[in-house]
Amino acid sequence: MVDVQGLVNELVSKLRRRKVEGSSATARLTAELLRSVISQSKLPTTNQPAALIDAVRDVGEKLIAANPIELAVGNIVRRVLHIIREEDHSNARDAVEGFRLSVGGDNDYIVEQDHLNLSAAAQSSLCRPSLHALLERSPDSETTYFTATSEDDSEEKSKSLDQNAKSLKFRRKVISAVNDLIEDINTCHLMIAELAVKHIHHNKVILTFGRSRTVKEFLCAAKEKKRSFGVFVAEGAPKYQGHLLAKELAARGLQTTVITDSAVFAMISRVNMVIVGVHAVMANGGVIGPVGLNMVALAARKHAVPFVVVTGTHKLCPLYPNNPGVPLNEMRSPSEVLSFEQFSDCMDYRIGTGAPQLLVVNPAFDYVPPELVSLFITDIGGYCPSYMYRLIADYYSSDDVVIQQKPAS
């Protein structure tokens, strides 16, 4: 048996020391950690979902505090909480249905109690049925639930409702949903890449910025479908991740041109489409991306070039950028910008007032407002910025937006 607390501490310390960075990696690790939390936390026999929510919320709080700039951590915690609530909700429906079925038969007091417990939870979640769920999941899920309930019925009738089995079943359901989530995180770039053919046409010129795996897969998928197009890669100072991307793209046989960040405006008139990856997508449709992205977006707007953001749904953050809890930026080490050795005489604090004569500021991120974004391409399809709030309503429960605050019981 793995020590959950140890695992939690390990990830917390990794996040704190910036050993894990990047939304995809943090999202996956968070989801995997929460899966083990769910599978191994000891739950009381009654009111399981609430206890599970509390456990996940506690861990989530620690993880978010460890590195608040990695918004994906918070997103995954909220997604998992939402999964628990959804399962709880479907259980409640089962129970309600089971109750209805059993009402005609013998009056089992446990069922009654269960009903009372669950109906409260059911009411809270039932009152906001998600559009997505209504449109997509309801037809087949109804049938599965129906079969499930019929099994339940038979079990109930034969064993008179075994609490243990029920809790196991609930947990199993949640875990399988979390597994689906991890699967989604791992494969989202492939899902997104499938949409590439619809967006990239022959003889187009694409501009991208910095390095993003999603963008790389997206472009390569189009290439595999025999589309011929050119790619401009802005190098993305100060980390110059664009150089790596250019190398990878060239290795995959794409016609690639590297330009400096400052040349973006000069080259944008030759570009048909800007495709970028981002760090996080906020609830208003604005995005947080590598520093310099806003400049690219403004250049694209000036020349009416579509500015397309490719992103997995795990980057979708239910917070608004004006939320004080959202740190929009992180100041990284100045050594990425200039070498300490060369300027060490300017870092001398002995002369004058003792204040340094040379300051270096190295912000990692940039915020691009929603009006500059033309389209989001996600693993579940393309959406415009104004639709983001609706996606968020699908993926997150409004109770979980603020993780730190305990729900009023």
Add this chain to the structure above:
Amino acid sequence: MGAQKKGATRVSEDPDELARVPLQAILLADSFTTKFRPITLDRPKVLLPLVNVPMINYTLAWLESAGVEEVIVFCCAHSKQVINYLENSEWFSHPNFSVTTIESHNSISAGDALRLIYERNVIQGDFVLISGDTVSNMSLTQVLKEHKERKKKDSNAIMTMIIKRSKSSPIIQQSRLGTDELFMAIDPNTKQLLYYEDKADYSKGAICLDKLLLIDNPSISLHNDKQDCYIDICSLEVLSLFTDNFDYQHLRRHFVKGLLVDDIMGYKVFTHEIHSNYAARIDNFRSYDSISKDIIQRWTYPFVPDVKFFGNSATKLERQGMYRASDIVQSRSAEIGSFTVIGNGTRIGNNTKISNSVVGGGCTIGSNVSIEGSYIWDNVNIEDGCKLMHSIVCDGVVIKSGAVLEPGVVLSFKVIIGQQFVVPSYSKVSLFQQPTKQDSDEELEYADNSSGIVENSSMADTVDKSNGQLTSELLDEECGPTYELGPGGVGYIWSICEGSHEEEWRHSIAPIPADKLAEAMQNTDDDLELLTQDGSVLPPSGELKPDSNYSDDNEDPRDDSIYFEKEVEATFLRAVHENIKEDHVILEVNSLRLSYNKLFTDCAGAIFYSLMKLALEIPHSSPSELCNSTMDVITKWKKLLKSYLTDIDEQIEVIQKFEEICLESAKEFSPLFSKILFHLYDKDLIQEDAILKWDDEKKNADEADKVFVKQSEKFIQWLREAPEEDDGEEDEEE
């Protein structure tokens, strides 16, 4: 999925690789110096807060993130405090990172510490040697790989030193960390360290390299712009070397220099230069200031205040490098400037201004206080209207209203500064009296510990009773002469020992005063002028190629002989004027000959030249007078000249020299050439054979060169024709 697997295997590979040979580190939680006194009388240096986090945490956090698995913390001074701190910290409960402590009471140096660790037999392989006051964010993978590969090839490569380029100020010959300028000679190809000097003598403006270095190595890089990070990758042999050489105390001064100079068993030290990463050691108050500011400016990322790299409190970075903890009570009218850190639970009053400073947790700062470039630790109480400039204020200090701390002041723990008192600059104030005997640099902090505690308790009693003046009166009675720290003040001002008084500004946290700077600037200008005259200004870093060496060694021989001639002349003149005996003159000239590496012929020429010059200086009106005086001089110094004219070659040299003189420097002699030549022959100074040989040599020369041969034609003729006659004469004489 594929990507996940890849990531997972990569993560799992690393620990596996390291698990085979667990990477160990020795952390010396003692600096074995007294530079941080009087603060270190109360608390060990490694527990002093650096930007509100005890220093040792920076070191441990870095070791942990660099993949070190086992750290052995060596505690000596205040060992109980260090151990208690570590036990209560989260470091002991860390998975995959074990911290063990070794306690010692009688180690007085790093050498002793390493000897003790060797005895305990806890180190299994290569280890990182670091002291507990080092801040870094470098990655060890590369340097460890290099070290291992080198060790495989050459088992004598036992140590790799981490260095970093950092320009030291040309003005005061001191790096920005307040350490002396460091000179290193490194082989540019193998990166082997060949020479290490951190206490160079600036008065000479030169460093001496062993010639053997230049012989053994095809090329050498000389550096004075490198900073020693005091992070070493060592092999096990280092520990045994310390045990074998029990007089090794200091890591650099004894061990590294010992290896380089004595060439013990052919062990070699190598260097590894880091470029983008940060590494520095807190050696004195100046480096404490510099490194704090580097941390605030995030050069040490991720070890910066707003990243909780260990269990420190939540701090948020705001505009212009201002870090504020979450719960601060701050008046609206208070101005907090850029690059300032404010700790948890601190209260700041109206119209207070704070800039470029670090304020710890739980402090109370009154109204109208001005704090600039200062380091204020925890639970300090600063009353209204105080003014603090570039000072360090330790835990529990009370500064009463209106007091002023001038630049460079250090207030140790629990000192009380009275109302309106002005603490003079560079003074150090402590509750303990200054130890009477001045300790050497190597002295241990621990040494004064026991007496310190006794004093502390008595002091605490008096402080408890404290009621302003009563306390100071008591102090006066009890402790003899005490320095008044204003009404209600408690503590002693340590007098600055004479030797270091001049140097105080070098190591203080205060910026260098303008007058010192101007003075130093003046000195450097002078030095530079001096150096440019010599034409040998060293570039900050350069490679000496063999070619350039040779040209340096073999200077223009012409210049050299001119110098030699001048020296000989001076010696001779001194002999003339001071009536020095000829024997002594011979001795002196011989020693000159040896020091200039000259032959006897050169001496003969030089002495003859001086003789002629002397003769020329005797006043004369006609050539015959000159001839007479020359003959007198030659006769007088016959013995001297004779001693150098034993050989025929020397005699020819003299004749040639005489020719030269007649042609160039003293044309007056030219009509007298044959006469003087005859005189020299007459006095037995020059023999017949020499003159004839000279004549033979001249036969094939140009006409212009034959002027003097022709002049003395008759004389030579006579010599050739009458050898028997000559002999006959001699016979007759006999």
